[in-house]
């Protein structure tokens with residue numbers, strides 16, 4: 001958990017989040033809100049929201065990417081967490097190819113605030129975007145192998161960071 005927090009803090013510093021310390025505090029609040037879904041003992045998918053783009057923070061596959069593609073697995077329950085990086089109003093929405101809303105987070109207009117939502121993935125999901133900046137803050141949802149979000153301890157994390165530089169699948173998505 002400690003290294004996970006460090007990853008998030010480092011990423012926030014990279015994008016110049018106004019209040020990385022506040023964001024960490026906010027995460028506790030977000031967890032309280034989502035306390036009903038005990039079935040999800042996996043790592044959340046974490047994005048940072050700013051007007052220009054969604055910025056990938058975790059898992060490592062999306063770290064540092066702008067509007068990263070979210071690789072999900074049909075039927076799995078995901079925790080999507082996003083951090084307000086610039087204090088503008090943002091709201092994360094997952095939609096179908098036809099623009100039908102599947103899931104929406106709360107909105108936030110406070111820098112450093114963390115918003116959490118639970119999302120059961122199904123293959124109708126095609127894109128995610130921000131309600132208030134739907135053109136610049138928009139990314140794809142794909143159903144390939146799905147991110148590895150298991151909380152397998154330090155071994156899994158180390159392997160993800162160093163062992164899967166390129167598995168041959170990466171290029172096909174772009």
Ligand SMILES: [Cu+2]
Pocket residue numbers: 049050051089090091130131132133137
């Ligand atoms: Cu926005």
